[in-house]
Amino acid sequence: MEEGDSSRPLLAVEDLHVAFHTPGGAVRAVAGIDFQVGRGEIVAVVGESGSGKSVTALSIMRLLPRATGRIERGRILYNGHDLLMLDDEAMRALRGRSIAMIFQEPMTSLNPVLTIGFQIMEPLRIHLGHDEAQARARAAELMRLVGIPDAERRLDQYPHQFSGGMRQRVMIAIALAAEPKLLIADEPTTALDVTIQAQILELMRDLARRLNIALVVITHNLGIVARYADRVMVMYAARMAEEGPAEALFHRPRHPYTMGLLRSVPRLDRPRAARLETIEGLPPNLAAVQAGCRFAPRCPARIEACAREPELQPTDVGSRAACWRSAEIAQGKIGRVAAAGAGEGTGASGEVLLDVRGLAKHFDVKLGLGGGRGTVRAVEDVSFSIRAGETLGLVGESGCGKTTVGRLILRLEQPSAGAISFGGVDLGSAAPDVMRALRRKIQVIFQDPYSSLNPRMTVGQIVGEPIEVYGLAADAQARAARVTDLLGQVGLRADMAARYPHQLSGGQRQRVGIARALAFEPSFIVCDEAVSALDVSIQGQIINLLEDLQRRLGLAYLFIAHDLAVVRHIAMRVVVMYLGRVMEVGEREALYREPLHPYTRLLLDAAPTPDPAVERARAPRLITGEPPSPLAPPSGCVFHTRCPVAEPRCREAVPPLVAARGEHQVACVKYQ
């Protein structure tokens, strides 16, 4: 089967239909997909959650859940052979040998009780019949290939001794072990930090080119796609919306969904728009799809013909689009498809609302069974202030302490040192009744809309509880009216009050979380990665909602996030943290235009932009290495171990945060 005819595509998927049979009826997760992947080609599959992209990948691997998932129709040709016709034995021989897969979650895709070496050697033994010595030598070679230093020694280590980025490298090494011809990566970098993400993507592309492996990358991140893909396939609601060369798709999209998707992402390479353009509405429910174009209900360019399902048609730019009006789009007759919003951001009032001085949080941890103890310095000497009506962005990679800062402000953790004052009252020494009144004024919106709502309470109970506890409404009737009003403010219908969280979509749940925060009538909200878990088109809606609420209610936000483009859009000032310390604080425009700290610069460089021309033109400037452990932070400037311009004196003392240009503060020896 390996000796294929090289004129044939390596992989051809023809008219694929997949359905999941659930007690609630059949969910048609993939409904008619056609695409090909050539040898050595990098193809990206882009889509929001539930669009069918992962199901397509699992169908190719024939790894659909046995009990419920069924391929109803179609063919999957690998080297001209239909994979769906193979028996289990033949399919097993192919999996891992010719077609390999990398999953999203590097933390759980490796078996924690087996050594890394064993896990890399396993496919070598099974598929290539290597003996112990051969396999070990090859495993070490693979580890070096994916950029893991000290390979020989690390083969005997266990997954928990590797960081997330290193584990994903191990996953790639395992996938490459048997020299597959096709590698499918399902959201390979979604769980990783921006700087690590860039390293992994560079590695995957280089390896694919060097070893002539066809790579299918499944992702929701358009930026990733722009830099690395030869071709892009956009999926929407189980169907293909558009497919074609990356250049064409990004610069001359011919489907309104692609156009909307490209517009609704905040971008670092364009001037900041006053308001994000969004695709209004929600994707359809796949258990009950209506006839016609699936995007029509959300499409601003909808016409009568859209009541019939459009097929993929070739366009003028060499792509294929499933839209009746793609020719009109090509002629430039349909321009803006995303809902454009008006209105500028807000103005901060100037009065300091929240002031944080010298904040620190240390966690004592036990180290292994020996009983040794260590201290994790999660937050060290952090100071900033937020004015009423202002949004302060707090950015950094995972483990930098940004979430802990939020939890300290919310008094979910007690600080080890430092002071937090709110409206002039010191939270550390406030009397219990004063504290209780202040609690109401400081609220929170969490990242994960699935776990931040109590599954046993209805939406009405969740939103109504603060009103009840704090007596914010005269009686039950007034409370119900207030709940309806709050739901209206966040764009939910009043009848949603009777539903339970699991009956809502992710975006709707996040709106409930916002309504709950508003029910307290706060003046300040900590938004902890409040839009990170949402799909691109929903993310824009929530950001706009937060900005509208700020304007209307005069709220101040601490916006904690790792996505620099989102932070630039929403925040007025930005704090950059690394390993528990503040690296830089500045006004949005100044900080993004002229970052002072070397870390900020590298962070901005690592962030991908959804534009192939921009991405390919710039040289990859990567941060090498990984953040050190907060158990043993480096001496002096904590960033010196990864800093490209570090000097010997960086090791000696911690540089204080000093004003470099007006309000712009930076903690780097270069500016002392």
Place this chain on the structure above:
Amino acid sequence: MIAFCRAQPLGAVSLAVILVMMLGGVFAPWVAPYDPLAIDFAAVLARPSWAHWFGTDGYGRDILSRVIHGARTALVIGFVSSFLGSSVGALLGAASAYFGGKIDDAIQRLVDILLAFPIIVLALVVVAVLGKAVVLWIDANLIVAIAIPIVPKVARVVRAAALSVRAMPYIDAARAGGYSHLRIIFRHMAPNLAAPYLIMLTAYIAQAILLEASLSFLGLGVSEPTPAWGLMLSGNAADFYGEAPWMIIFPGLAISLAVFAFNLAGDALRDWLDPKFKT
């Protein structure tokens, strides 16, 4: 009610079984064909017949009547002591997980101490210390004695579940809202701990019935001639079960049926209370 029967047919059947047992117990004097204490030496160890459906025991007492009367003791002691033990245990477990730190340590050491004693010894000590305190016809201290060994086991299981609930962002949201500890534990954590609680509650009803039988056997629980299922398995049934197996079959079946019904009803209730199972 109709919705419950449709969604949980098995649960509805088991609830019906429990209801029948309860009614039988309450109206035992009218339902039972004989006086459960009436001794009839003319019919000692009689086989099941039309006169004695379940046969008779070594004193010629009608086993059917004793099983019906025994439902009172079994259900009251089994349910009340399991409910008491599980509820206290669940509360301790939830509080332990919620507060953490020193309170957690204190509660868990207490649990360790209780777990160190064999169940029967622990119950013996409690009965010996407390003595008897008969309310109606049941010894209230016997219920306490049976409930106490259940407390630490439930506390352990519920604490483990509560630790994961405690880490959920919705609990953080409630804390950030400044709600009282009681509100967070009862309103926000408890409903999410219903599954382990109900499973433990129903499982320990069976244990409680058996423990009551053991204590009765040792002369510390219900004593002869009071009809009780556990007691009917001990005593002279142990001597005669070879010749008269009906002496242990029918009380044994009654215990099994009760245990089975409570377990199924618990499972059904757990699913019914979970909003995810409703469409």
